[in-house]
Amino acid sequence: MIELIHVTKRFGETTAVDDISLRVERGELCVLVGTSGCGKSTTLRMINRLIEHSDGEIHIDGQQIREFREESLRRRMGYAIQSTGLFPHWTVERNIGLVPRLLKWPQARIRERVEELMAMLGLPMGEFAGKYPRQLSGGQAQRVGVARALAADPDILLMDEPFGALDPITRETLQEELRDLQSRLQKTIVFVTHDMDEALRLADRLVVMDQGRIKQQGHPLELLREPADDFVESLLGGEDRGLKEAALLSVSERMLPLSPRLLPRERVSQHASLREALSIMLWRHAERLAVVDDEDMPVGELSLRKLVGAKAHD
Numbered sequence: 001m002i003e004l005i006h007v008t009k010r011f012g013e014t015t016a017v018d019d020i021s022l023r024v025e026r027g028e029l030c031v032l033v034g035t036s037g038c039g040k041s042t043t044l045r046m047i048n049r050l051i052e053h054s055d056g057e058i059h060i061d062g063q064q065i066r067e068f069r070e071e072s073l074r075r076r077m078g079y080a081i082q083s084t085g086l087f088p089h090w091t092v093e094r095n096i097g098l099v100p101r102l103l104k105w106p107q108a109r110i111r112e113r114v115e116e117l118m119a120m121l122g123l124p125m126g127e128f129a130g131k132y133p134r135q136l137s138g139g140q141a142q143r144v145g146v147a148r149a150l151a152a153d154p155d156i157l158l159m160d161e162p163f164g165a166l167d168p169i170t171r172e173t174l175q176e177e178l179r180d181l182q183s184r185l186q187k188t189i190v191f192v193t194h195d196m197d198e199a200l201r202l203a204d205r206l207v208v209m210d211q212g213r214i215k216q217q218g219h220p221l222e223l224l225r226e227p228a229d230d231f232v233e234s235l236l237g238g239e240d241r242g243l244k245e246a247a248l249l250s251v252s253e254r255m256l257p258l259s260p261r262l263l264p265r266e267r268v269s270q271h272a273s274l275r276e277a278l279s280i281m282l283w284r285h286a287e288r289l290a291v292v293d294d295e296d297m298p299v300g301e302l303s304l305r306k307l308v309g310a311k312a313h314d
């Protein structure tokens with residue numbers, strides 16, 4: 001568990017982070033969003049002490065971070081950044097094994113761990129282990145960066161726009177992998193992004209920052225439905241919030257049982273979001289959709305009326 005209590009960071013005259021309090025539970029994925037320069041990266045870097053905070057307290061599992069030896073703090077925290085920070089003259093294998101090597105793991109264990117991570121992130125060892133960062137695509141390099149952050153199996157992951165500047169398909173794949181990793185391995189993650197769709201898709205807790213302060217925090221649905229002020233509302237997408245909310249709700253939440261009427265021809269998966277369902281309706285000019293399971297068997301139906309008519313919070 002990570003806890004920031006009235007934390008402030010000043011750089012000379014500039015107050016980059018201004019009296020913020022934040023608690024991230026074990027296994028929770030917390031996303032920081034806000035305008036450029038609002039203090040997101042500074043907040044992240046204070047947690048692993050790349051930057052020392054000026055005031056307040058930061059605790060990891062109840063212990064002040066200043067009481068940890070730096071090595072043990074870094075071992076508990078993986079750190080991934082947009083520019084990846086890979087060493088250009090080191091192979092992929094050596095880059096990923098960096099922290100375990102610093103921790104003096106035996107050679108065989110390091111190799112085993114690197115192999116495991118590369119498989120997990122879809123980078124076949126035979127193809128990628130000996131490559132250098134310049135021989136990788138942006139997406140592959142970011143995967144290596146994420147693998148390196150995970151190498152010593154830290155409980156905490158700090159990620160600063162780790163998927164920035166990727167094409168939407170690679171980005172979505174990595175987001176799903178991160179979600180999957182988090183739920184399988186119960187990692188506590190603090191994630192910074194500029195991309196609101198990414199933030200809404202990933203966050204258990206969404207934290208909106210402005211000029212060094214926290215404006216609002218909570219579950220993405222809470223913030224979408226009740227933004228604290230105009231700033232939060234407009235950052236979350238203004239009029240587009242309805243669609244953003246629909247993207248977080250599943251078809252199965254609004255589906256009706258199969259009726260004796262003729263089954264609609266157009267289909268949608270029960271795992272799809274309401275936003276996807278709405279898009280199919282618009283695209284196909286259909287007011288009703290058959291909802292199907294993984295075997296493509298109809299399990300219910302969804303009507304446009306039910307989709308738009310039902311109150312957002314029931």
Ligand SMILES: Nc1ncnc2c1ncn2[C@@H]1O[C@H](COP(=O)(O)OP(=O)(O)OP(=O)(O)O)[C@@H](O)[C@H]1O
Nearest residue numbers: 011014015016034035036037038039040041042043
């Ligand atoms: N080392 C530093 N020295 C002086 N000022 C700094 C330093 N690092 C950050 N700042 C200032 O602190 C404020 C917050 O910066 P920070 O990088 O945390 O913002 P951010 O929200 O991550 O921005 P972005 O989204 O653009 O990456 C900015 O005004 C920045 O100029």
